[in-house]
Amino acid sequence: MAEPLARAERITVRFGGLVAVNDATLDVHEGRIVGLIGPNGAGKTTLFATIAGFQRPDAGRVLFAGADITRLAPHRRARLGIARTFQIVQPFAGLTVRENIAVGAHLRHAGRSEALAAAEAVADRVGLALLLDLPAAALTVAGRKRLELARALATEPRLLLLDEVLAGLNPSEIRDMIPVIRAIRDGGVTVLMIEHVMQAVMALAEEIYVLAEGRIIARGAPEAVARDAAVIEAYLGHGAAGLARGAAHA
Amino acid sequence: MSGRFAPVLVVLAALALVPLFVSSNVALNFLKVALMLALAGTGWNLLGGYGGQFSFGHAVFFGTGAYAAAVLQVRFGINPWAAFAAGIALGAAVGLAIGWLTFRAGLRGSYFALVTLAFAEVARIIASVWPLTGAGAGILIPLQVGFPTLQFASRAEGFWFVLALVGAAMLLVRAIEGQRFGACLVAVRENEDAARALGVDVLAVKLSAITLSGAITASAGGFYAQTFLYLDAGIAYGPWISVEALLTAIVGGIGTVWGPLIGALVLQALSELGKELGGDAPGLGLVLFGAVLILVVRFAPQGIVGLARSLRPGRLARG
Numbered sequence: 001m002a003e004p005l006a007r008a009e010r011i012t013v014r015f016g017g018l019v020a021v022n023d024a025t026l027d028v029h030e031g032r033i034v035g036l037i038g039p040n041g042a043g044k045t046t047l048f049a050t051i052a053g054f055q056r057p058d059a060g061r062v063l064f065a066g067a068d069i070t071r072l073a074p075h076r077r078a079r080l081g082i083a084r085t086f087q088i089v090q091p092f093a094g095l096t097v098r099e100n101i102a103v104g105a106h107l108r109h110a111g112r113s114e115a116l117a118a119a120e121a122v123a124d125r126v127g128l129a130l131l132l133d134l135p136a137a138a139l140t141v142a143g144r145k146r147l148e149l150a151r152a153l154a155t156e157p158r159l160l161l162l163d164e165v166l167a168g169l170n171p172s173e174i175r176d177m178i179p180v181i182r183a184i185r186d187g188g189v190t191v192l193m194i195e196h197v198m199q200a201v202m203a204l205a206e207e208i209y210v211l212a213e214g215r216i217i218a219r220g221a222p223e224a225v226a227r228d229a230a231v232i233e234a235y236l237g238h239g240a241a242g243l244a245r246g247a248a249h250a
Numbered sequence: 251m252s253g254r255f256a257p258v259l260v261v262l263a264a265l266a267l268v269p270l271f272v273s274s275n276v277a278l279n280f281l282k283v284a285l286m287l288a289l290a291g292t293g294w295n296l297l298g299g300y301g302g303q304f305s306f307g308h309a310v311f312f313g314t315g316a317y318a319a320a321v322l323q324v325r326f327g328i329n330p331w332a333a334f335a336a337g338i339a340l341g342a343a344v345g346l347a348i349g350w351l352t353f354r355a356g357l358r359g360s361y362f363a364l365v366t367l368a369f370a371e372v373a374r375i376i377a378s379v380w381p382l383t384g385a386g387a388g389i390l391i392p393l394q395v396g397f398p399t400l401q402f403a404s405r406a407e408g409f410w411f412v413l414a415l416v417g418a419a420m421l422l423v424r425a426i427e428g429q430r431f432g433a434c435l436v437a438v439r440e441n442e443d444a445a446r447a448l449g450v451d452v453l454a455v456k457l458s459a460i461t462l463s464g465a466i467t468a469s470a471g472g473f474y475a476q477t478f479l480y481l482d483a484g485i486a487y488g489p490w491i492s493v494e495a496l497l498t499a500i501v502g503g504i505g506t507v508w509g510p511l512i513g514a515l516v517l518q519a520l521s522e523l524g525k526e527l528g529g530d531a532p533g534l535g536l537v538l539f540g541a542v543l544i545l546v547v548r549f550a551p552q553g554i555v556g557l558a559r560s561l562r563p564g565r566l567a568r569g
Binding site for chain 1: 428429434437439441444445447448449450451452
Protein backbone atom coordinates (compact mmCIF):
# COMPACT_ATOMS: atom_id res chain seq x y z
CA MET A 1 0.00 0.00 0.00
CA ALA A 2 1.16 3.52 -0.72
CA GLU A 3 2.37 5.92 1.95
CA PRO A 4 -0.58 7.23 3.95
CA LEU A 5 -1.45 10.91 3.60
CA ALA A 6 -1.59 11.21 7.36
CA ARG A 7 -0.33 8.95 10.07
CA ALA A 8 -0.70 9.16 13.82
CA GLU A 9 2.06 6.92 15.09
CA ARG A 10 1.98 5.35 18.54
CA ILE A 11 0.27 8.37 20.06
CA THR A 12 -0.08 8.57 23.82
CA VAL A 13 -1.83 11.44 25.60
CA ARG A 14 -2.14 11.66 29.36
CA PHE A 15 -4.23 14.06 31.42
CA GLY A 16 -2.75 13.73 34.87
CA GLY A 17 -3.23 10.10 35.83
CA LEU A 18 -5.70 9.42 33.05
CA VAL A 19 -4.35 7.93 29.84
CA ALA A 20 -6.75 9.32 27.24
CA VAL A 21 -4.98 7.84 24.25
CA ASN A 22 -2.69 4.88 24.70
CA ASP A 23 -0.19 3.96 22.00
CA ALA A 24 -2.67 4.46 19.17
CA THR A 25 -1.62 4.24 15.54
CA LEU A 26 -3.88 5.36 12.72
CA ASP A 27 -3.28 5.74 8.98
CA VAL A 28 -5.38 7.78 6.60
CA HIS A 29 -4.81 6.99 2.95
CA GLU A 30 -5.37 9.61 0.30
CA GLY A 31 -8.79 9.73 -1.31
CA ARG A 32 -10.58 7.78 1.39
CA ILE A 33 -13.22 8.36 3.99
CA VAL A 34 -11.90 6.84 7.20
CA GLY A 35 -14.11 6.51 10.27
CA LEU A 36 -13.00 6.68 13.86
CA ILE A 37 -15.56 5.24 16.25
CA GLY A 38 -15.67 4.12 19.84
CA PRO A 39 -17.69 4.40 23.02
CA ASN A 40 -17.92 7.72 24.87
CA GLY A 41 -14.69 8.68 26.55
CA ALA A 42 -12.64 6.39 24.33
CA GLY A 43 -10.28 9.23 23.41
CA LYS A 44 -11.49 9.88 19.86
CA THR A 45 -11.57 13.65 20.11
CA THR A 46 -8.19 13.70 21.88
CA LEU A 47 -6.58 11.61 19.14
CA PHE A 48 -8.21 13.89 16.61
CA ALA A 49 -6.85 16.95 18.35
CA THR A 50 -3.31 15.61 18.18
CA ILE A 51 -3.64 15.29 14.41
CA ALA A 52 -5.04 18.83 14.10
CA GLY A 53 -2.39 20.21 16.45
CA PHE A 54 -4.62 21.30 19.32
CA GLN A 55 -3.23 18.64 21.63
CA ARG A 56 0.44 17.81 21.98
CA PRO A 57 0.99 14.07 22.49
CA ASP A 58 3.11 12.82 25.38
CA ALA A 59 4.55 10.19 23.09
CA GLY A 60 4.38 9.32 19.43
CA ARG A 61 4.41 11.46 16.35
CA VAL A 62 2.12 12.79 13.67
CA LEU A 63 3.12 12.58 10.03
CA PHE A 64 1.46 14.41 7.18
CA ALA A 65 2.45 13.92 3.54
CA GLY A 66 5.64 12.29 4.77
CA ALA A 67 6.72 15.15 7.05
CA ASP A 68 6.82 15.05 10.84
CA ILE A 69 4.34 17.69 12.05
CA THR A 70 4.16 16.65 15.71
CA ARG A 71 5.40 20.02 16.97
CA LEU A 72 3.64 22.22 14.42
CA ALA A 73 1.01 24.74 15.62
CA PRO A 74 -2.58 24.27 14.37
CA HIS A 75 -2.47 27.24 12.00
CA ARG A 76 0.71 25.90 10.38
CA ARG A 77 -0.98 22.54 9.86
CA ALA A 78 -3.96 24.31 8.30
CA ARG A 79 -1.56 25.85 5.82
CA LEU A 80 -0.20 22.41 4.97
CA GLY A 81 -3.74 21.28 4.26
CA ILE A 82 -5.28 19.89 7.44
CA ALA A 83 -8.68 21.30 8.35
CA ARG A 84 -10.90 20.34 11.24
CA THR A 85 -14.41 20.93 12.46
CA PHE A 86 -15.35 21.12 16.12
CA GLN A 87 -17.68 18.69 17.85
CA ILE A 88 -19.12 21.63 19.76
CA VAL A 89 -19.65 24.07 16.90
CA GLN A 90 -17.57 27.24 17.12
CA PRO A 91 -19.11 29.77 14.76
CA PHE A 92 -17.92 33.37 14.63
CA ALA A 93 -21.31 34.31 16.04
CA GLY A 94 -21.16 38.02 15.29
CA LEU A 95 -20.34 37.53 11.61
CA THR A 96 -22.52 36.52 8.71
CA VAL A 97 -22.32 33.07 7.17
CA ARG A 98 -20.43 34.57 4.23
CA GLU A 99 -17.90 36.30 6.49
CA ASN A 100 -17.47 33.13 8.53
CA ILE A 101 -16.58 31.06 5.49
CA ALA A 102 -14.39 33.84 4.10
CA VAL A 103 -12.08 33.57 7.13
CA GLY A 104 -11.30 30.04 5.98
CA ALA A 105 -11.02 31.13 2.37
CA HIS A 106 -8.48 33.81 3.30
CA LEU A 107 -5.97 31.05 4.01
CA ARG A 108 -5.50 30.63 0.26
CA HIS A 109 -6.88 33.93 -1.03
CA ALA A 110 -5.25 37.15 0.14
CA GLY A 111 -7.75 39.50 -1.51
CA ARG A 112 -11.06 40.20 0.17
CA SER A 113 -13.18 39.87 -2.97
CA GLU A 114 -11.49 36.59 -3.99
CA ALA A 115 -12.07 35.20 -0.49
CA LEU A 116 -15.73 36.25 -0.52
CA ALA A 117 -16.21 34.68 -3.95
CA ALA A 118 -14.55 31.48 -2.78
CA ALA A 119 -16.78 31.51 0.29
CA GLU A 120 -19.88 31.65 -1.91
CA ALA A 121 -18.67 28.74 -3.99
CA VAL A 122 -18.10 26.65 -0.87
CA ALA A 123 -21.50 27.63 0.55
CA ASP A 124 -23.02 26.26 -2.64
CA ARG A 125 -21.30 22.92 -2.12
CA VAL A 126 -22.63 22.41 1.40
CA GLY A 127 -26.09 23.87 0.87
CA LEU A 128 -25.71 27.22 2.61
CA ALA A 129 -26.08 29.36 -0.49
CA LEU A 130 -29.41 30.83 0.60
CA LEU A 131 -28.20 31.70 4.10
CA LEU A 132 -25.05 33.65 3.16
CA ASP A 133 -26.18 36.96 4.61
CA LEU A 134 -27.61 35.58 7.84
CA PRO A 135 -25.67 36.10 11.05
CA ALA A 136 -24.12 32.80 12.09
CA ALA A 137 -25.84 33.13 15.47
CA ALA A 138 -29.20 32.80 13.70
CA LEU A 139 -28.46 29.36 12.22
CA THR A 140 -30.10 26.15 13.43
CA VAL A 141 -27.95 23.29 14.74
CA ALA A 142 -27.97 21.71 11.30
CA GLY A 143 -26.99 25.04 9.75
CA ARG A 144 -24.13 25.47 12.18
CA LYS A 145 -22.82 22.00 11.41
CA ARG A 146 -22.85 22.88 7.73
CA LEU A 147 -21.09 26.13 8.53
CA GLU A 148 -18.34 24.25 10.39
CA LEU A 149 -17.95 22.08 7.32
CA ALA A 150 -17.98 25.03 4.93
CA ARG A 151 -15.35 26.99 6.83
CA ALA A 152 -13.05 23.98 6.99
CA LEU A 153 -13.57 23.28 3.29
CA ALA A 154 -12.85 26.89 2.41
CA THR A 155 -9.26 26.39 3.57
CA GLU A 156 -8.95 24.00 0.60
CA PRO A 157 -7.63 21.14 2.70
CA ARG A 158 -6.11 17.86 1.60
CA LEU A 159 -7.25 16.21 4.80
CA LEU A 160 -10.56 17.09 6.42
CA LEU A 161 -11.11 16.07 10.04
CA LEU A 162 -14.82 15.90 10.86
CA ASP A 163 -15.67 15.67 14.55
CA GLU A 164 -19.25 14.43 14.83
CA VAL A 165 -20.71 16.63 12.10
CA LEU A 166 -23.85 14.49 12.16
CA ALA A 167 -24.44 14.54 15.92
CA GLY A 168 -27.55 16.43 16.91
CA LEU A 169 -29.11 16.24 13.47
CA ASN A 170 -32.46 14.58 12.83
CA PRO A 171 -32.67 11.60 10.44
CA SER A 172 -33.69 13.67 7.44
CA GLU A 173 -30.88 16.17 8.05
CA ILE A 174 -28.45 13.25 8.29
CA ARG A 175 -29.76 11.91 4.99
CA ASP A 176 -29.09 15.33 3.46
CA MET A 177 -25.54 15.52 4.83
CA ILE A 178 -24.31 12.09 3.68
CA PRO A 179 -24.13 12.98 -0.02
CA VAL A 180 -22.46 16.29 0.89
CA ILE A 181 -19.64 14.46 2.68
CA ARG A 182 -19.34 11.93 -0.11
CA ALA A 183 -19.12 14.74 -2.67
CA ILE A 184 -16.32 16.35 -0.66
CA ARG A 185 -14.31 13.13 -0.89
CA ASP A 186 -15.12 12.80 -4.59
CA GLY A 187 -13.80 16.33 -4.99
CA GLY A 188 -10.38 15.06 -3.91
CA VAL A 189 -10.40 15.71 -0.17
CA THR A 190 -9.42 12.88 2.14
CA VAL A 191 -11.75 12.60 5.13
CA LEU A 192 -11.22 11.32 8.65
CA MET A 193 -14.46 11.37 10.60
CA ILE A 194 -15.40 10.73 14.19
CA GLU A 195 -19.00 9.66 14.23
CA HIS A 196 -21.55 8.32 16.64
CA VAL A 197 -24.29 7.90 14.07
CA MET A 198 -23.52 4.31 13.14
CA GLN A 199 -25.55 3.89 9.96
CA ALA A 200 -23.95 7.01 8.55
CA VAL A 201 -20.37 6.02 9.27
CA MET A 202 -21.04 2.48 8.02
CA ALA A 203 -22.45 3.91 4.81
CA LEU A 204 -19.70 6.46 4.25
CA ALA A 205 -16.41 5.03 5.45
CA GLU A 206 -14.24 2.62 3.54
CA GLU A 207 -12.18 1.89 6.57
CA ILE A 208 -12.97 2.14 10.25
CA TYR A 209 -10.80 2.37 13.34
CA VAL A 210 -12.31 1.51 16.69
CA LEU A 211 -10.94 3.19 19.77
CA ALA A 212 -11.79 1.96 23.26
CA GLU A 213 -10.21 3.16 26.48
CA GLY A 214 -7.54 4.93 24.49
CA ARG A 215 -6.46 1.92 22.44
CA ILE A 216 -7.17 1.02 18.85
CA ILE A 217 -8.93 -2.32 19.25
CA ALA A 218 -9.96 -2.94 15.67
CA ARG A 219 -9.38 -1.66 12.16
CA GLY A 220 -10.83 -2.70 8.85
CA ALA A 221 -13.77 -2.54 6.49
CA PRO A 222 -17.08 -1.48 8.13
CA GLU A 223 -18.72 -4.93 7.90
CA ALA A 224 -15.69 -6.69 9.36
CA VAL A 225 -15.42 -4.22 12.23
CA ALA A 226 -19.12 -4.55 13.05
CA ARG A 227 -18.65 -8.30 13.50
CA ASP A 228 -15.45 -8.02 15.50
CA ALA A 229 -15.82 -9.61 18.93
CA ALA A 230 -13.61 -7.05 20.65
CA VAL A 231 -15.69 -4.22 19.22
CA ILE A 232 -18.98 -5.75 20.30
CA GLU A 233 -17.56 -6.25 23.75
CA ALA A 234 -16.27 -2.68 23.92
CA TYR A 235 -19.65 -1.29 23.01
CA LEU A 236 -21.91 -3.70 24.85
CA GLY A 237 -19.80 -4.62 27.86
CA HIS A 238 -19.63 -7.90 29.70
CA GLY A 239 -22.78 -8.23 31.76
CA ALA A 240 -26.34 -7.01 31.80
CA ALA A 241 -25.46 -3.77 33.58
CA GLY A 242 -22.74 -3.09 31.04
CA LEU A 243 -25.17 -3.91 28.28
CA ALA A 244 -27.72 -1.39 29.50
CA ARG A 245 -25.12 1.31 29.92
CA GLY A 246 -23.60 0.54 26.53
CA ALA A 247 -26.98 0.78 24.83
CA ALA A 248 -27.79 4.10 26.48
CA HIS A 249 -24.49 5.63 25.47
CA ALA A 250 -23.95 4.19 22.03
CA MET B 251 -13.43 49.48 -2.85
CA SER B 252 -13.43 53.26 -3.07
CA GLY B 253 -17.11 53.26 -2.12
CA ARG B 254 -16.19 52.23 1.39
CA PHE B 255 -13.83 55.14 1.81
CA ALA B 256 -16.12 57.80 0.39
CA PRO B 257 -18.26 58.40 3.52
CA VAL B 258 -15.14 58.77 5.66
CA LEU B 259 -13.59 61.21 3.19
CA VAL B 260 -16.81 63.25 2.95
CA VAL B 261 -17.10 63.62 6.72
CA LEU B 262 -13.41 64.50 7.05
CA ALA B 263 -13.76 67.12 4.33
CA ALA B 264 -16.84 68.58 6.00
CA LEU B 265 -15.03 68.75 9.33
CA ALA B 266 -12.06 70.41 7.63
CA LEU B 267 -14.34 73.26 6.58
CA VAL B 268 -15.48 73.98 10.13
CA PRO B 269 -12.71 76.50 11.00
CA LEU B 270 -13.64 78.53 7.93
CA PHE B 271 -17.08 79.19 9.35
CA VAL B 272 -16.52 78.91 13.08
CA SER B 273 -14.07 81.29 14.64
CA SER B 274 -15.07 80.69 18.25
CA ASN B 275 -12.06 79.54 20.22
CA VAL B 276 -14.30 77.63 22.58
CA ALA B 277 -15.81 75.64 19.73
CA LEU B 278 -12.46 74.91 18.09
CA ASN B 279 -10.87 73.90 21.37
CA PHE B 280 -13.80 71.63 22.02
CA LEU B 281 -13.37 69.98 18.61
CA LYS B 282 -9.60 69.68 18.99
CA VAL B 283 -9.88 67.83 22.27
CA ALA B 284 -12.72 65.69 20.94
CA LEU B 285 -10.64 64.74 17.90
CA MET B 286 -7.67 63.93 20.10
CA LEU B 287 -9.86 61.60 22.14
CA ALA B 288 -11.26 60.11 18.93
CA LEU B 289 -7.69 59.43 17.84
CA ALA B 290 -6.81 57.70 21.11
CA GLY B 291 -10.10 55.82 20.89
CA THR B 292 -9.45 54.73 17.30
CA GLY B 293 -6.23 53.12 18.49
CA TRP B 294 -8.07 51.39 21.33
CA ASN B 295 -10.86 50.32 18.98
CA LEU B 296 -8.53 48.53 16.57
CA LEU B 297 -7.30 46.25 19.34
CA GLY B 298 -10.38 46.18 21.57
CA GLY B 299 -13.25 46.65 19.13
CA TYR B 300 -11.98 44.65 16.16
CA GLY B 301 -9.59 42.32 17.94
CA GLY B 302 -11.60 41.80 21.14
CA GLN B 303 -8.59 42.45 23.38
CA PHE B 304 -9.82 44.95 25.96
CA SER B 305 -7.07 47.18 27.23
CA PHE B 306 -7.53 49.25 30.38
CA GLY B 307 -4.14 50.82 29.95
CA HIS B 308 -3.98 52.69 26.67
CA ALA B 309 -2.47 55.54 28.66
CA VAL B 310 0.82 53.68 28.28
CA PHE B 311 0.74 54.46 24.55
CA PHE B 312 -0.67 57.96 24.89
CA GLY B 313 1.96 58.84 27.48
CA THR B 314 4.78 57.30 25.49
CA GLY B 315 3.83 59.36 22.44
CA ALA B 316 3.53 62.48 24.54
CA TYR B 317 6.74 62.08 26.52
CA ALA B 318 8.75 61.01 23.47
CA ALA B 319 7.71 64.19 21.66
CA ALA B 320 8.50 66.39 24.65
CA VAL B 321 11.66 64.73 25.96
CA LEU B 322 13.33 64.29 22.56
CA GLN B 323 12.94 67.96 21.62
CA VAL B 324 13.51 69.53 25.05
CA ARG B 325 16.34 67.34 26.34
CA PHE B 326 17.97 66.21 23.10
CA GLY B 327 17.20 69.08 20.76
CA ILE B 328 15.62 66.85 18.17
CA ASN B 329 13.32 68.44 15.60
CA PRO B 330 9.74 68.38 17.00
CA TRP B 331 8.35 66.73 13.86
CA ALA B 332 10.95 63.99 14.12
CA ALA B 333 10.26 63.72 17.86
CA PHE B 334 6.55 63.40 17.11
CA ALA B 335 7.22 60.63 14.57
CA ALA B 336 9.57 58.93 17.01
CA GLY B 337 6.78 59.00 19.58
CA ILE B 338 4.52 57.11 17.18
CA ALA B 339 7.27 54.57 16.51
CA LEU B 340 7.89 54.18 20.24
CA GLY B 341 4.17 53.70 20.83
CA ALA B 342 4.25 50.90 18.27
CA ALA B 343 7.33 49.38 19.93
CA VAL B 344 5.76 49.53 23.38
CA GLY B 345 2.64 47.91 21.93
CA LEU B 346 4.68 45.13 20.40
CA ALA B 347 6.58 44.60 23.66
CA ILE B 348 3.43 44.49 25.82
CA GLY B 349 1.77 42.22 23.26
CA TRP B 350 4.76 39.93 23.22
CA LEU B 351 4.72 39.62 26.99
CA THR B 352 0.97 39.21 27.42
CA PHE B 353 -0.36 37.44 24.33
CA ARG B 354 2.48 34.94 24.16
CA ALA B 355 1.64 34.03 27.73
CA GLY B 356 -1.93 33.50 26.60
CA LEU B 357 -3.48 36.31 28.65
CA ARG B 358 -7.02 37.07 27.58
CA GLY B 359 -10.10 38.91 28.74
CA SER B 360 -9.94 40.44 32.19
CA TYR B 361 -6.39 39.16 32.74
CA PHE B 362 -5.16 41.05 29.71
CA ALA B 363 -7.11 44.13 30.82
CA LEU B 364 -5.56 44.04 34.29
CA VAL B 365 -2.04 43.60 32.98
CA THR B 366 -2.40 46.56 30.61
CA LEU B 367 -3.67 48.63 33.54
CA ALA B 368 -0.58 47.58 35.47
CA PHE B 369 1.75 48.54 32.60
CA ALA B 370 0.21 52.00 32.44
CA GLU B 371 0.52 52.46 36.20
CA VAL B 372 4.14 51.34 36.19
CA ALA B 373 4.85 53.80 33.39
CA ARG B 374 3.10 56.56 35.35
CA ILE B 375 5.16 55.88 38.46
CA ILE B 376 8.43 55.74 36.52
CA ALA B 377 7.62 59.00 34.76
CA SER B 378 6.84 60.64 38.09
CA VAL B 379 10.32 59.92 39.50
CA TRP B 380 12.63 59.84 36.49
CA PRO B 381 14.58 63.06 35.98
CA LEU B 382 14.53 62.58 32.20
CA THR B 383 10.74 62.97 32.13
CA GLY B 384 10.84 65.86 34.57
CA ALA B 385 9.83 63.66 37.50
CA GLY B 386 7.18 65.25 39.71
CA ALA B 387 7.56 68.70 38.21
CA GLY B 388 6.74 67.55 34.72
CA ILE B 389 8.22 68.78 31.48
CA LEU B 390 7.55 72.03 29.70
CA ILE B 391 7.97 72.51 25.96
CA PRO B 392 9.10 76.11 25.39
CA LEU B 393 6.56 78.16 23.47
CA GLN B 394 7.97 78.79 20.03
CA VAL B 395 5.14 79.10 17.58
CA GLY B 396 5.92 78.05 14.04
CA PHE B 397 5.70 75.27 11.51
CA PRO B 398 9.22 73.83 12.18
CA THR B 399 8.47 73.53 15.90
CA LEU B 400 5.07 71.88 15.28
CA GLN B 401 3.37 74.61 17.31
CA PHE B 402 0.43 76.20 15.63
CA ALA B 403 -0.17 79.90 15.36
CA SER B 404 -3.92 79.51 15.13
CA ARG B 405 -6.37 77.09 16.62
CA ALA B 406 -7.52 76.26 13.10
CA GLU B 407 -4.09 74.91 12.16
CA GLY B 408 -3.96 72.71 15.24
CA PHE B 409 -7.45 71.55 14.44
CA TRP B 410 -6.46 70.60 10.89
CA PHE B 411 -3.40 68.77 12.15
CA VAL B 412 -5.32 66.56 14.56
CA LEU B 413 -8.10 66.12 11.99
CA ALA B 414 -5.48 64.83 9.54
CA LEU B 415 -4.26 62.36 12.14
CA VAL B 416 -7.80 61.17 12.92
CA GLY B 417 -8.54 60.93 9.20
CA ALA B 418 -5.43 58.87 8.54
CA ALA B 419 -6.27 56.55 11.43
CA MET B 420 -9.89 56.13 10.31
CA LEU B 421 -8.87 55.42 6.72
CA LEU B 422 -6.31 52.92 7.95
CA VAL B 423 -8.96 51.12 10.00
CA ARG B 424 -11.38 51.22 7.09
CA ALA B 425 -8.70 49.73 4.82
CA ILE B 426 -7.98 46.99 7.37
CA GLU B 427 -11.69 46.11 7.44
CA GLY B 428 -11.47 45.15 3.78
CA GLN B 429 -8.36 43.03 4.07
CA ARG B 430 -7.33 39.57 5.15
CA PHE B 431 -5.80 41.04 8.30
CA GLY B 432 -9.13 42.59 9.27
CA ALA B 433 -11.01 39.35 8.68
CA CYS B 434 -8.49 37.44 10.78
CA LEU B 435 -8.60 40.06 13.53
CA VAL B 436 -12.38 39.82 13.83
CA ALA B 437 -12.17 36.03 13.69
CA VAL B 438 -9.76 36.11 16.64
CA ARG B 439 -12.22 38.30 18.55
CA GLU B 440 -15.10 35.94 17.85
CA ASN B 441 -13.39 32.62 18.53
CA GLU B 442 -9.66 32.01 18.84
CA ASP B 443 -9.74 28.24 18.50
CA ALA B 444 -11.89 28.33 15.40
CA ALA B 445 -9.60 30.97 13.90
CA ARG B 446 -6.54 28.85 14.65
CA ALA B 447 -8.16 25.82 13.01
CA LEU B 448 -8.68 27.89 9.87
CA GLY B 449 -5.02 28.76 9.62
CA VAL B 450 -5.04 32.12 11.40
CA ASP B 451 -1.80 32.82 13.24
CA VAL B 452 -3.54 34.20 16.32
CA LEU B 453 -0.40 35.51 18.02
CA ALA B 454 0.81 37.32 14.90
CA VAL B 455 -2.61 38.90 14.37
CA LYS B 456 -2.80 40.13 17.97
CA LEU B 457 0.76 41.47 17.86
CA SER B 458 0.07 43.39 14.65
CA ALA B 459 -3.11 44.81 16.14
CA ILE B 460 -1.54 45.98 19.40
CA THR B 461 1.43 47.45 17.51
CA LEU B 462 -0.82 49.53 15.24
CA SER B 463 -3.07 50.37 18.17
CA GLY B 464 -0.11 51.63 20.18
CA ALA B 465 1.10 53.76 17.27
CA ILE B 466 -2.29 55.40 16.74
CA THR B 467 -2.88 56.19 20.40
CA ALA B 468 0.72 57.46 20.74
CA SER B 469 0.02 59.98 18.00
CA ALA B 470 -2.80 61.37 20.15
CA GLY B 471 -0.29 61.76 22.98
CA GLY B 472 2.15 63.54 20.70
CA PHE B 473 -0.59 65.92 19.64
CA TYR B 474 -1.43 66.58 23.28
CA ALA B 475 2.17 67.48 24.04
CA GLN B 476 2.43 69.84 21.05
CA THR B 477 -0.86 71.52 21.89
CA PHE B 478 -0.69 72.00 25.66
CA LEU B 479 3.12 72.14 25.86
CA TYR B 480 3.17 70.72 29.36
CA LEU B 481 3.16 67.13 30.62
CA ASP B 482 3.33 65.42 33.94
CA ALA B 483 2.99 61.76 34.80
CA GLY B 484 -0.66 62.05 35.79
CA ILE B 485 -1.60 63.68 32.51
CA ALA B 486 0.44 61.51 30.18
CA TYR B 487 0.10 58.11 31.84
CA GLY B 488 -2.95 58.75 34.03
CA PRO B 489 -5.97 56.45 34.00
CA TRP B 490 -8.17 59.26 32.57
CA ILE B 491 -6.94 58.70 29.03
CA SER B 492 -7.21 54.91 29.30
CA VAL B 493 -10.84 55.39 30.32
CA GLU B 494 -11.56 58.01 27.66
CA ALA B 495 -9.99 55.88 24.93
CA LEU B 496 -12.19 52.89 25.64
CA LEU B 497 -15.30 54.95 26.42
CA THR B 498 -15.25 56.81 23.11
CA ALA B 499 -15.16 53.50 21.24
CA ILE B 500 -17.76 51.74 23.40
CA VAL B 501 -20.20 54.65 23.54
CA GLY B 502 -19.80 55.49 19.87
CA GLY B 503 -19.89 51.95 18.54
CA ILE B 504 -17.34 49.30 19.32
CA GLY B 505 -15.66 47.69 16.34
CA THR B 506 -16.80 50.36 13.88
CA VAL B 507 -14.83 53.03 12.07
CA TRP B 508 -17.20 55.77 13.22
CA GLY B 509 -17.53 54.71 16.83
CA PRO B 510 -14.59 56.58 18.38
CA LEU B 511 -15.30 59.83 16.51
CA ILE B 512 -18.99 59.89 17.42
CA GLY B 513 -18.29 58.72 20.95
CA ALA B 514 -15.62 61.38 21.45
CA LEU B 515 -17.94 64.17 20.31
CA VAL B 516 -20.75 62.97 22.57
CA LEU B 517 -18.53 62.41 25.59
CA GLN B 518 -16.72 65.70 25.18
CA ALA B 519 -20.09 67.46 24.98
CA LEU B 520 -21.17 65.71 28.16
CA SER B 521 -17.96 66.66 29.87
CA GLU B 522 -18.51 70.33 28.96
CA LEU B 523 -22.09 70.03 30.15
CA GLY B 524 -20.80 68.61 33.41
CA LYS B 525 -18.52 71.62 33.84
CA GLU B 526 -21.42 74.01 33.12
CA LEU B 527 -23.73 72.32 35.57
CA GLY B 528 -21.24 71.44 38.25
CA GLY B 529 -19.22 74.59 38.17
CA ASP B 530 -16.30 73.95 40.42
CA ALA B 531 -17.49 70.55 41.63
CA PRO B 532 -14.88 68.31 40.08
CA GLY B 533 -15.74 64.91 38.71
CA LEU B 534 -19.30 65.60 37.61
CA GLY B 535 -18.19 64.83 34.06
CA LEU B 536 -16.99 61.42 35.22
CA VAL B 537 -20.32 60.79 36.91
CA LEU B 538 -22.06 61.58 33.63
CA PHE B 539 -19.62 59.27 31.78
CA GLY B 540 -20.47 56.49 34.18
CA ALA B 541 -24.18 57.00 33.69
CA VAL B 542 -23.79 57.06 29.91
CA LEU B 543 -21.67 53.90 29.97
CA ILE B 544 -24.33 52.07 31.99
CA LEU B 545 -27.07 53.23 29.62
CA VAL B 546 -25.07 52.24 26.54
CA VAL B 547 -24.11 48.81 27.85
CA ARG B 548 -27.70 48.17 28.93
CA PHE B 549 -29.65 49.56 26.00
CA ALA B 550 -27.24 49.90 23.08
CA PRO B 551 -24.36 47.45 23.44
CA GLN B 552 -23.30 48.27 19.90
CA GLY B 553 -23.09 51.96 20.81
CA ILE B 554 -24.56 54.91 18.97
CA VAL B 555 -23.56 53.49 15.59
CA GLY B 556 -25.30 50.20 16.37
CA LEU B 557 -28.37 52.07 17.56
CA ALA B 558 -28.50 54.08 14.34
CA ARG B 559 -28.15 50.93 12.25
CA SER B 560 -30.93 49.15 14.08
CA LEU B 561 -33.23 52.14 13.54
CA ARG B 562 -32.64 51.92 9.79
CA PRO B 563 -33.10 48.24 9.12
CA GLY B 564 -33.39 48.54 5.34
CA ARG B 565 -30.02 50.13 4.94
CA LEU B 566 -27.11 48.23 6.28
CA ALA B 567 -24.93 51.29 6.71
CA ARG B 568 -21.59 49.51 6.69
CA GLY B 569 -19.77 52.39 8.04
